[in-house]
Amino acid sequence: MHKEKTKQKSFGVFALFGLLPLLAFVIVVMIPFISGLLLSLTNWNGVLDSIKFTGLHNYAVAIHDSDFWASMKLTVIYVAFVTILTNVLAFFLASLVTSGFKGQNLCRMGYFTPNLIGGVILGFIWQFIFTRVFVFAGQALGISLLAENWLTQPQTALWTLIIVSVWQNAGYMMLIYVAGLMGIDQSLIEASQIDGASNWQRLLKLKLPLMVPAFTITLFLTLRRAFMVYDVNLSLTKGGPYNSTQLIAMHVYNDAFVNQNLGPGQAKAFILFAIVAVIAMLQVYILKSKEVESL
Secondary structure, three states: OHHHHHHHHHHHHHHHHHHHHHHHHHHHHHHHHHHHHHHOOEOOOOOOOOOOEOOOHHHHHHHOOHHHHHHHHHHHHHHHHHHHHHHHHHHHHHHHHOOOOOOHHHHHHHHHHHHHOOHHHHHHHHHHHHHHHHHHHHHHHOOHHHHOOHHHOHHHHHHHHHHHHHHHHHHHHHHHHHHHHHOOOHHHHHHHHHOOOOHHHHHHHHHHHHOHHHHHHHHHHHHHHHHOOOHHHHHHOOOOOOOOOOOHHHHHHHHHHHOOOHHHHHHHHHHHHHHHHHHHHHHHHHHHHHHHHHO
16 A cells, blocks of 8 residues: 555656646647648648648748848848857856955846846837937937937848847846856866966966856857847837848748748748757757866
8 A cells, every 4th residue: 555655646746747847848849840840831821721732842932032041141140249249248247246346146136137028128128229319329429320220220220139139138148157157166266376377367278168068058048049039120120121130030920920921931930940950959069079178
């Protein structure tokens, strides 16, 4: 009897912490994924009842779509700048708030706060800043760079997205870097100080190699967020002016639901998924090998 109760209790614990999350994963992730994959092989536009199997035709259409690759090129540029600037700023902030000055915990909270604001709301807030605050300040101070509305200029509109994304994500990545910096054995820092190493030498020879696990996480998260960004893109620029800021997620959404090309839109979504998956796996693989070398 005691063994049976133990088994039942163990199964109950497994069902609660194992089966329920697995069921949620299947319903929320796997079923939509498989449904989308099947839809990408049909001609369904989201409205008509008749659905015909078209095979890989939608993928051929997607591959030969110049607008798709123009959005992809724009997204790659956006991702490159956001990834580099976000992680550089986040590491600087992490170094700052772990330096031991008074009020550093308050600064951590302040730097992290932008990450708590929803992307749509964030876009509208920064739209007001770019169209009103910066323009007024530029005209009042005679700064020509700020005197014009960046959102109306194709050559500067993309930079508004980059600035907002970096501002939003840097605080979150900062917390990961803070955990990594605080996890470094202080005896190593003290030993390097005794040996006469400068701050720059300690950063390059000691801290950065030991922070590789943190870089693996932050780069993965930054790449994923940047490639999949949609809410800020929608509320801040709506893809304009003249599609100069229409990133790939917005292009896929517009093609699938606005233009009612659900089949080709789903095919583009899976092409995007494959590209992001390959880039993410390569990034994790490369940095994981560096983790072994740094230990």
